[in-house]
Amino acid sequence: MKRTISANRADPSSSTFDADRAVVYNLQNRDIDEAAWLIFLITHFGKPADSGWRRLVDVYGRLGTGRWSWNAVSQSPKSFDAWLVANWQSIGGKFGNHRKYETLDPSSANSTRYVIQSYLNWVGPSLSHVTLFANAVRAAGNDPHRIFDVLYRGMTVRRFGRLAKFDYLSLIGRYGIAPIAPGSAYLNEATGPADGARLLFGINTPGRAGYAALQAGFDDLSAHLGVGMQVLEDAVCNWQKSPTVFKHFKG
Numbered sequence: 001m002k003r004t005i006s007a008n009r010a011d012p013s014s015s016t017f018d019a020d021r022a023v024v025y026n027l028q029n030r031d032i033d034e035a036a037w038l039i040f041l042i043t044h045f046g047k048p049a050d051s052g053w054r055r056l057v058d059v060y061g062r063l064g065t066g067r068w069s070w071n072a073v074s075q076s077p078k079s080f081d082a083w084l085v086a087n088w089q090s091i092g093g094k095f096g097n098h099r100k101y102e103t104l105d106p107s108s109a110n111s112t113r114y115v116i117q118s119y120l121n122w123v124g125p126s127l128s129h130v131t132l133f134a135n136a137v138r139a140a141g142n143d144p145h146r147i148f149d150v151l152y153r154g155m156t157v158r159r160f161g162r163l164a165k166f167d168y169l170s171l172i173g174r175y176g177i178a179p180i181a182p183g184s185a186y187l188n189e190a191t192g193p194a195d196g197a198r199l200l201f202g203i204n205t206p207g208r209a210g211y212a213a214l215q216a217g218f219d220d221l222s223a224h225l226g227v228g229m230q231v232l233e234d235a236v237c238n239w240q241k242s243p244t245v246f247k248h249f250k251g
Contacts, residue, residue, distance in 0.1 A: 002028075004028065005021050005022075005024050005025040005028060006025075007025065009021040009022055009025055010022035010025040010026060012057045012060045012061025012067060013061055013064060017053065017057060017061075018053070019038055019041070019042050019047070019053050019056055020042070022038050023035045023038045023039060023042075023171075023175055024175070026038065027175060027176070027177070032129055032130050032177060033070040033071070033074075033127075033128065033129050033130075034069060034070050034071075035175065035177060036070075036129040036172065036177055037069070037070035037073075037129075038060075039168060039171045039172060039175070039177075040119055040168060041056050041059070041060060042056065042171070043160075043164055043167050043168040043171070044099065044102070044112070044115060044116075044164070045059070045093075045095060045096065045099065046095055046096015046097065046098055046099045047096055048093070048094045048095070048096050048097060050094070051092070051093035051094045052093070053093075054092045054093030054094075055091060055092065055093030055094060055095065056093070057093075058090075058091040058092055058093060059084070059091060059112075062083065063087060063090055063091070068080055068083075073116070073120070074120060074123075074127045075127075077116075077117065077120055080116070081113050081116075081117070084104070084106065084112065084113050084116075085106040085113065088104040088105065088106060088112075091104055098163055098164070098167070099164070102115070102159060110158075110159055114158050114159075115157065115158045115159050115160075117158075118156065118157050118158035119157050121156075122155060122156055122157050129177070133151070133172070133177065133178035133180075136150050136151050136154075136178070136180075137178070137179065142179075144173065144179050144180050144181040144183075145180075145181060145182070145183025145184070146183075147178070147179065147180045148169055148173065148180040148181060148182050148183065149183065149184070151169055151178075151180065152165050152166070152169055152182075152186070155168075155169070161189070162186050162189040162190055163190075166182060166185075166186060166230065166233070167230070169182070170182055170228070170229075170230040174228075174230075181228060181229070182228070182229040182230060183229065184215060184229065185197075185215060185218050185229050185232070185233040187211050187214050187215055187218075188208070188211045190233070190237075192237035192240060192241070193233040193234075193236055193237045194211075194214065195240050196236035196237050196239055196240030197214040197217060197218060197236055198214065199240055199243060200217070200236060200239075200240075201213070201214060201217040203217065218232055218233070218236075
């Protein structure tokens with residue numbers, strides 16, 4: 001029997017808030033939209049080792065004055081945008097290591113305000129994640145890898161490159177929100193994972209043939225270890241940063 005998650009874990013005003021558990025809490029309460037929205041926020045803000053969920057909490061929790069839930073943001077995006085423009089300098093914490101080039105500054109073309117606007121546009125006029133993922137299933141069929149790929153290639157969220165799209169969709173699949181799983185590490189669009197794969201497998205063939213060989217190595221290793229593509233690409237990416245001396249990479 002699965003353990004019930006306390007509501008405090010999903011409450012950004014609580015000292016025990018935890019974004020990962022908040023996803024589970026919302027799934028247990030059948031709020032798919034809120035769970036998927038939190039996964040997007042987790043992906044966008046990250047969780048740096050030194051400030052944890054602080055930045056996500058400050059935004060999601062409206063700096064202690066409420067909650068920017070999916071319903072609140074999607075039903076009144078202009079209100080959210082105005083709040084972020086007015087309060088961005090009061091938001092604490094940092095972006096995670098994978099998102100270290102992001103900014104809250106509303107004057108920047110890379111601002112979080114535009115990222116969130118583009119996410120709303122990607123979800124579509126129904127404002128329903130269930131509809132979004134159901135449409136992908138209808139377009140791709142029953143293969144989890146194919147559905148993942150359709151969503152990956154159609155994810156037009158600003159500032160979401162290979163890694164952010166890969167991480168977001170992998171979490172959507174891991175939490176069972178959609179029947180998807182990555183069948184590829186998309187190494188032709190990668191840097192760290194591709195460098196790590198070349199080092200690990202000793203493959204330096206250029207071009208498409210080289211990426212195909214690297215992916216084949218990933219496929220064999222994933223099957224042998226019994227882990228998913230997300231775990232493997234993240235592990236190889238971290239390993240290549242210090243292949244001879246173990247370092248625990250966080251955030």
